[in-house]
Amino acid sequence: xxxxxxxxxxxxxxxxxxxxxxxxxxxxxxxxxxxxxxxxxxxxxxxxxxxxxxxxxxxxxxxxxxxxxxxxxxxxxxxxxxxxxxxxxxxxxxxxxxxxxxxxxxxxxxxxxxxxxxxxxxxxxxxxxxxxxxxxxxxxxxxxxxxxxxxxxxxxxxxxxxxxxxxxxxxxxxxxxxxxxxxxxxxxxxxxxxxxxxxxxxxxxxxxxxxxxxxxxxxxxxxxxxxxxxxxxxxxxxxxxxxxxxxxxxxxxxxxxxxxxxxxxxxxxxxxxxxxxxxxxxxxxxxxxxxxxxxxxxxxxxxxxxxxxxxxxxxxxxxxxxxxxxxxxxxxxxxxxxxxxxxxxxxxxxxxxxxxxxxxxxxxxxxxxxxxxxxxxxxxxxxxxxxxxxxxxxxxxxxxxxxxxxxxxxxxxxxxxxxxxxxxxxxxxxxxxxxxxxxxxxxxxxxxxxxxxxxxxxxxxxxxxxxxxxxx
Ligand SMILES: [Zn+2]
Numbered sequence: 001x002x003x004x005x006x007x008x009x010x011x012x013x014x015x016x017x018x019x020x021x022x023x024x025x026x027x028x029x030x031x032x033x034x035x036x037x038x039x040x041x042x043x044x045x046x047x048x049x050x051x052x053x054x055x056x057x058x059x060x061x062x063x064x065x066x067x068x069x070x071x072x073x074x075x076x077x078x079x080x081x082x083x084x085x086x087x088x089x090x091x092x093x094x095x096x097x098x099x100x101x102x103x104x105x106x107x108x109x110x111x112x113x114x115x116x117x118x119x120x121x122x123x124x125x126x127x128x129x130x131x132x133x134x135x136x137x138x139x140x141x142x143x144x145x146x147x148x149x150x151x152x153x154x155x156x157x158x159x160x161x162x163x164x165x166x167x168x169x170x171x172x173x174x175x176x177x178x179x180x181x182x183x184x185x186x187x188x189x190x191x192x193x194x195x196x197x198x199x200x201x202x203x204x205x206x207x208x209x210x211x212x213x214x215x216x217x218x219x220x221x222x223x224x225x226x227x228x229x230x231x232x233x234x235x236x237x238x239x240x241x242x243x244x245x246x247x248x249x250x251x252x253x254x255x256x257x258x259x260x261x262x263x264x265x266x267x268x269x270x271x272x273x274x275x276x277x278x279x280x281x282x283x284x285x286x287x288x289x290x291x292x293x294x295x296x297x298x299x300x301x302x303x304x305x306x307x308x309x310x311x312x313x314x315x316x317x318x319x320x321x322x323x324x325x326x327x328x329x330x331x332x333x334x335x336x337x338x339x340x341x342x343x344x345x346x347x348x349x350x351x352x353x354x355x356x357x358x359x360x361x362x363x364x365x366x367x368x369x370x371x372x373x374x375x376x377x378x379x380x381x382x383x384x385x386x387x388x389x390x391x392x393x394x395x396x397x398x399x400x401x402x403x404x405x406x407x408x409x410x411x412x413x414x415x416x417x418x419x420x421x422x423x424x425x426x427x428x429x430x431x432x433x434x435x436x437x438x439x440x441x442x443x444x445x446x447x448x449x450x451x452x453x454x455x456x457x458x459x460x461x462x463x464x465x466x467x468x469x470x471x472x
Contacts, residue, residue: 034134041136042070042129044144047106050125053077053118053149054232059087059109061145065131068099073129075107077118077149084126085116099132113232118151125149155236156180156228162455165242167224170216170249170329170438172388172430174452175240176459178206179228186228188212189237191219194227195433198308198386200456207459209310211386213437214244216329216345249329249345256284256336260422268420272374281341287375287420288334288342295374299381299391300434302369307385312452313408315445316362316390318351319426325350328438347436348391348429355424358411362390362428362442367404367412376427377419380412387434393427394419 047060063073071094075087088107092100127145130136160177167173177197179186187196188210197208214222222244227237261280265287269276272291277283326346334342365384373379376393380400383389396416400406417424430439441447 030134040066041133041139042073042131042144044073044127044129046145046147050147051149052152052230052232053111053113053123053125054152054230054234055112055114055155056233056235057111057113058233059111059125061107061109061127063105063107063127063129065103065129066133067101067103068132068134069095069102070100070105071130071132071136073105073107073127075109076126076128077111077116078124078126079118080121080123085118087111087116087125094132113151114153120151120153123149123151152182152230152232153234155234156183156186156230158186158226158228158236158238160226160238160240161459163241165224165240166245167212167214167242168245168438168441169214169218169247170436171245171247171441172211172213172432172437172451173224173242174386174455175210175212175224175226176455177208177210177226177240179208180230181206182230183228184231186210186226188224189227190214190224191222193433193435195387197226198306200309200386202309203459209386209456209459211310211388211432213432213435215435216247216249216438220246249331250327251331251333252326252346253333253335256334256341264420264422268375281336284334284336285342288344291374292344292420295376298373299376299431302371302373302381303383303387303389303431303434305368306383306387306389307366310385310388310452310456311364311366312384312448313364314453315448316430316439316442317360317408318362318443319353319360319428321357322351322353322426325352325425328436328440348393348427349439350425350427352423352425353415356396356414356416357426359392359395359413359415359426361406361408361410361412362430362439364408365390365406367400367402367406369402370398370400370413373419375420377421378413378416382406382412387432389431390439391427391429391431393429394421394425396424 043064045062047062070092072091074089076084077087078084092102095101125147126143128143157180158177165173175188186208187194195210195212197210199208224242225237225239229235261284265283266276268287330346332344332346333340363384365382368383369381378395378398380392380398394417395413398413400412415424415426430437430442
């Protein structure tokens with residue numbers, strides 16, 4: 001009996017014990033899984049604050065989850081009537097037993113409130129997300145983020161002041177315009193170039209002034225326009241009366257000899273830590289083409305910072321007692337061994353007098369740089385404000401430093417032939433927004449008075465635009 005009872009009882013006891021162990025193991029594994037997965041639920045945050053949504057507003061949401069990873073998200077906009085517009089959604093499947101493994105997801109959207117049918121006025125952006133954690137069902141469906149927004153579909157208003165504008169190819173012009181206070185950026189657009197408008201401190205708050213150029217090599221159909229964009233990305237572009245005048249530029253053939261390549265080109269490559277090709281033409285192109293491009297890029301960077309106030313005591317002063325060698329936008333063909341090996345534009349004036357002559361600042365300003373600048377050799381770059389600067393190149397020595405205030409006519413260094421120069425001379429460039437322009441206009445007192453000084457002083461007398469919202 002006992003034996004038969006024992007035989008019956010032993011498997012039952014074994015079974016119970018096994019069950020207990022299985023339950024214990026399940027509790028340990030399940031608890032471990034829950035702890036491992038994290039119980040906090042998914043998170044969401046904005047990479048950048050957003051308060052106004054317009055026709056091109058970037059939205060960047062960073063979603064996070066525990067180790068089990070994200071399972072889904074939805075980003076929505078709420079209209080004033082309570083209805084929701086889906087902006088983005090995604091379901092992220094499990095990858096194996098333990099979750100999706102997607103711990104972070106960054107969602108970048110470019111919101112167009114008009115296309116989404118969001119009316120102007122208050123609204124809200126909501127972000128929902130779920131994760132693959134075993135406790136996910138415990139989290140109620142509530143938005144992780146609720147961001148109050150204002151929908152604004154109206155681009156800033158622009159009113160260009162003044163009468164007919166004329167700008168020559170390679171020449172400069174000044175535009176004065178009024179713009180709504182909510183404009184984040186504004187300026188003159190010339191093809192793909194943007195010349196940011198500045199607010200000189202002495203002018204009314206909604207007045208902007210922009211100096212711009214139509215580059216000497218711009219396409220013939222190019223028409224300058226004024227644009228403004230607000231914080232929500234609403235953009236307006238307006239025309240203004242402007243006539244772009246054609247201009248012909250001289251061309252010149254320059255014979256390149258071995259003496260110049262060995263005496264100037266190769267040493268310039270060495271001085272700039274560049275490889276020196278054995279082939280004469282390759283060495284020449286490494287400087288005249290490759291180093292030239294690098295120098296222009298650097299020059300553009302150096303002119304990026306400019307004061308909002310134009311310091312102009314009148315026309316630019318031309319370096320006295322000099323003979324003009326080359327002019328602006330002269331098209332140069334370089335000939336070596338009867339072969340044309342390169343074409344480049346000469347983007348300034350070459351002015352020669354005696355060697356080591358003191359070089360004088362053409363206009364009052366602040367020294368932006370006094371550096372060695374590739375093909376230009378030792379240069380002094382002076383910022384005159386509103387993106388206008390002047391460059392003095394190939395100097396043998398400089399006597400000013402970045403940050404120095406200089407007066408018109410003040411010596412800034414001595415002429416020389418550093419960089420890509422075949423003799424002692426001053427290379428003089430004027431730049432507007434980092435683009436080379438013809439200095440001849442800036443040397444002309446009548447042009448400076450009519451095109452720059454008078455429009456600027458008229459701007460001081462202009463009536464302000466009514467505040468935004470009064471006449472939409
Ligand atoms: Zn030159």
